[in-house]
Amino acid sequence: MDGAPGRWQHREVAGGDDDRSQSIDPFVRDLPKAELHVHIEGTLEPEMVVELGRRNGISPPHADLDAVRRAYVFDGLESFLDVYYDGCAVLVTEQDFFDLTMAYLVRAAGQGVRHAEIFFDPQTHTARGVAFTTVVTGIHRALERGEETLGISWRMIPCFLRHLDSASAMDTLSEIIPYRSWISAVGLDSAEVGNPPARFVAVFDRARAEDLLGVAHAGEEGPPSYIWEALDLLKVRRVDHGVRCLEDPRLVDRLRADQVPLTVCPLSNVRLGVFPSMEDHNLPVLIEHGLLVTVNSDDPAYFGGYVADNLAAPGLGLEKAQLAQLARNSFEASFLTDAEKDRQIAAVDDFVAGS
Numbered sequence: 001m002d003g004a005p006g007r008w009q010h011r012e013v014a015g016g017d018d019d020r021s022q023s024i025d026p027f028v029r030d031l032p033k034a035e036l037h038v039h040i041e042g043t044l045e046p047e048m049v050v051e052l053g054r055r056n057g058i059s060p061p062h063a064d065l066d067a068v069r070r071a072y073v074f075d076g077l078e079s080f081l082d083v084y085y086d087g088c089a090v091l092v093t094e095q096d097f098f099d100l101t102m103a104y105l106v107r108a109a110g111q112g113v114r115h116a117e118i119f120f121d122p123q124t125h126t127a128r129g130v131a132f133t134t135v136v137t138g139i140h141r142a143l144e145r146g147e148e149t150l151g152i153s154w155r156m157i158p159c160f161l162r163h164l165d166s167a168s169a170m171d172t173l174s175e176i177i178p179y180r181s182w183i184s185a186v187g188l189d190s191a192e193v194g195n196p197p198a199r200f201v202a203v204f205d206r207a208r209a210e211d212l213l214g215v216a217h218a219g220e221e222g223p224p225s226y227i228w229e230a231l232d233l234l235k236v237r238r239v240d241h242g243v244r245c246l247e248d249p250r251l252v253d254r255l256r257a258d259q260v261p262l263t264v265c266p267l268s269n270v271r272l273g274v275f276p277s278m279e280d281h282n283l284p285v286l287i288e289h290g291l292l293v294t295v296n297s298d299d300p301a302y303f304g305g306y307v308a309d310n311l312a313a314p315g316l317g318l319e320k321a322q323l324a325q326l327a328r329n330s331f332e333a334s335f336l337t338d339a340e341k342d343r344q345i346a347a348v349d350d351f352v353a354g355s
Helices: 007-015 026-030 046-055 065-071 077-090 094-109 122-126 132-150 166-179 197-209 224-232 243-247 249-258 266-271 283-288 307-311 320-332 338-353
Strands: 033-039 113-120 153-161 185-189 213-218 238-241 262-264 293-295
Touching: 026 307, 026 320, 033 094, 033 238, 033 262, 033 293, 033 307, 033 320, 046 065, 046 077, 046 094, 065 077, 077 122, 094 113, 094 132, 113 132, 113 185, 113 338, 122 132, 122 153, 122 166, 132 153, 132 166, 153 166, 166 197, 185 197, 197 213, 197 224, 213 224, 224 238, 224 243, 224 249, 243 249, 243 262, 243 283, 262 283, 266 307, 283 293, 283 320, 293 307, 293 320, 320 338
Parallel strands: 033 113, 113 153, 153 185, 185 213, 213 238, 238 262, 262 293
Antiparallel strands: none
16 A cells, blocks of 8 residues: 545535534644544445445445435444444455545534544454455545644554453454554443343453553443443453443442543434434533543434534533533543643643633
8 A cells, every 4th residue: 555545535624614503613623532342344334335335346335425415314222233343344455544534534523623543443344354464554644644644643442342242352352452552441332221231351350451542431321330440350441432431430430430431422412312402411510520421423424513512512601611621621531641641731731711
């Protein structure tokens, strides 16, 4: 591969960010921020499904834009995951993963993202016969290009699919380890209910022995006990989602005392029925409790918005001071060095002072 962008990436860069970003309040859009919870496969827009489907000779429905758009309708986490995994069929070559990642980075840059910590699901692809090296090299190459051309620093976080067994996760970790100079942490995602973190203790223990940090989805659809397991058994540094922590006051005290980051995704939570409406979302309450909360997009192509769209979501009602604190939190909760965190938080403060 020579590193040249594919046709999709060329069009995205040439055309700039999409129209959605231009409709967001400029303070929210341009506020410097980090994104810590985004699944790169979840940035696969319908138009790109068709583009890659045609490029790779994938048969319909992936070659029919109307059919793809109709498929991006679901009524809960399980039905969403069915659509999500089906869409991944168009991701075949290193160039596909490069183009997918670059398209996300262009959109993220247009919404003020200065640092991105990217999730990806190796097992989704290796199960289809796509080599791990194809996936990780394509994403990594795009992240390096994005840092060079867009100024977005990055970390890579492969995630284990919790609906599969721990042996499969351990096999995947064996594929990850040779690339650990590119990779900062491992994560745990997919269907939460019935798949507790405790099943993956040995995998996370081995990852830590290889100097890989840990994060895990917990407390989205699953109970607060899953958050306890993620902290005490997997020894994660961040909890992805974690919104059900408020059901356990002792857990809230723990999260506040230890300043454990929560990577909250409001549009995702409402779209998947975790909350009935944005007005019912508990993000403002999490902030009031003094928790280290961040706002992220999760799977933005499916849930209707990227990170600034989440911050600006109607009904969430975040005030300017809260938005600024969430931006500071996003860098504080990142895996950047302390010096890098200080520099980025200073950029937030400078932006707020000048606004």
